[in-house]
Amino acid sequence: MPASRRAKSKPNAFYAQSGGVTSVINASAAGVIEACRKHRGRIGRLYAGRDGIVGALTEDLVDTSKESAAAIRALRHTPSGAFGSARYKLKDLEKDRAKYERLIEVFQAHDIRYFFYNGGNDSMDTAQKVAEMGAKLGYPVTCIGVPKTVDNDLPVTDCCPGFGSVAKYVAVSTREAGMDVASMARTSTKVFILEVMGRHAGWIAAAGGLASRRTGEAPHLILFPEIAFDREAFLARVKESVQRHGHCVVVASEGTRTAEGRFLADMGTRDAFGHVQLGGVAPTLATMIKEAHGYKYHWALADYLQRAARHIASRVDVEQAYAVGKAAVELALAGKNAVMPVIVRKSSKPYRWTVGSTAIARVANQEKMVPRHYITADGFGITAAARRYLEPLIAGEAYPPYRDGLPDYVRLRLARVRRKLKSEFVV
């Protein structure tokens, strides 16, 4: 595209969702889209990548301007990735040069000068590389990360949009299932295990601890990836709980592992980022308990249910997800590059927060674990400090509208942008 034409029109922007979706990532999308609409004097069109960065590579772009204001508002209460997400990591510029060149080719063809990338640690690494690429390949693009991950393992930001809602889901579910097993324990189920997400960091498992506000309330034990699994200590504590309370509820992170680093249940497959896919900690523990103590058990694996559960989202989480989306656009227009909005906590009681920003490089590929002082000395519970941190994040409800008994989630039109390139790109 000749420079003269670019000069005449306003530059366009690109937004993509990346990695595992959450129940509030679309609230961030709404924040980005509504902020771009508000600043239409400075940003032309906002294109979204169909299936994340894959949409950019294959020139499969969605014109967000074709969506009604009502549809964009409805994204705030709609889980999943409305434009599709992708588990697709770009390697170094040297190794994946063809892909970066393709990205620039597509950006150039559509006059895209802003790149909003909504994802977690791995995605921030990609965003950082796209920023560097722009400079190196002579097509500067303003790259802004938009934080998203249920795992809450991004550094710098106080918490991460997506986490508060899965935390609320897990805390509510633990309370409900805990009461269920308590009423069955006399003649039936004595042990209940809920396996939750959190490959490396135990934030989601920790959130299960919020369900218990009085002695004896579930969960009685939490298993964190940060604490080496000790079979004997665990079995002794299960027995103690059953003897004392009549039952035992365990919230176990999928990342629970031994001192040698062996995951309790390794499914043996790997995802696109090379991470081992987990699942099966709960049945492993259940069998262990059955063999040692003979207790009747039940277990649940929430899997996608926990991160998709917009019906029980945290209001704080929804608000923060929207706020970081909006802030991303404002940072871009303020001339920032290679940055990411973060949540800054001003106080815990009452909870007050604001949005700040950090260099993406400080976030990319880093993981924030649950600090040791958030975990009780015995390694099986959360401390008062953890509660102080976690509790505000699950505060408030933000129910979606319902129609005929089901949440009325929006489905976007997803109007395709006419392709300008003749070349194909196979992902």
Next chain:
Amino acid sequence: MPASRRAKSKPNAFYAQSGGVTSVINASAAGVIEACRKHRGRIGRLYAGRDGIVGALTEDLVDTSKESAAAIRALRHTPSGAFGSARYKLKDLEKDRAKYERLIEVFQAHDIRYFFYNGGNDSMDTAQKVAEMGAKLGYPVTCIGVPKTVDNDLPVTDCCPGFGSVAKYVAVSTREAGMDVASMARTSTKVFILEVMGRHAGWIAAAGGLASRRTGEAPHLILFPEIAFDREAFLARVKESVQRHGHCVVVASEGTRTAEGRFLADMGTRDAFGHVQLGGVAPTLATMIKEAHGYKYHWALADYLQRAARHIASRVDVEQAYAVGKAAVELALAGKNAVMPVIVRKSSKPYRWTVGSTAIARVANQEKMVPRHYITADGFGITAAARRYLEPLIAGEAYPPYRDGLPDYVRLRLARVRRKLKSEFVV
């Protein structure tokens, strides 16, 4: 106790929860308790069995009159069994005579003349036997069943309290997880399987079908216990769905079985009623799909989460659960015996219902399966007739109050009634 003393005071009543609990069984308890309070001119005290019928056998009774009106109101939004439930079946009068005699001994000691038993098929069998016992052993007790089961498999009644809420949970979760996998499918997960309860009857699995209102929406396949599992047909349909829609969502009943009657996943343990305990259909299917097609998968096992999920209960279900509790007391006071209130459907659109009654004998040990015309010809979906039946049952929300981000469920005082018998009874 001498007859003269009984004649002076009003007879007392006994209420017990039985079998697996639900998110609305306490609403039935509230119905029974509030109706007894309303009729305190005719019913003295209402005692509840601690841990169901076990509480009667061991003379472990709770005096419900010690609970505040606010606490009883709060039962309407509190899941689990507030007094504890039991999986404990009484055999025939001949085989279990000592237990029946003990029941009468306890009832006599506390002047209990009304027996309200809140449970499913097996529990109605017990209620029927207690009614017969009273006549045979010379201590007549008015026995009224209060229907409860997530499985919806009780005959005569149009639907069963407990089912509507688990149906709503499964439909909502299927919609949410289905949207999640749809947004991941391009580069990651292509198949998602949700395993749901329903040992013999596929009502809960059928409810998952409500999530889909447009072609291509999840679930794409439903597996019912009523339809013999056909491996080849199933695998072909999974492939077709992935090719057509990019992904495939399966809702599978735990009771899915082959034409020979073999459960897909038999855990090999049995509960107190002699039923085989199931779990593991989802991983079995996932492995099957992976081996045949190589698709990346995720699966979830909701287990207790589905039946405890009061946070997403159906308003219709809560109302019906309360109504049958209240009706049970009214039937008893109208002089009925060995009956159970039932839900009578007057019309589906608009949904109108009322409470009728039936003889317990017509319900005990009977199971109502999903009729063939509710299942599509191919055996993998639900028909318009099924939708017409199911949709009203998940209508309306009935959110519990929240405190600090969590549902504010009530915990009763559970004041113990002073024991009158010297003899112990070991369950």
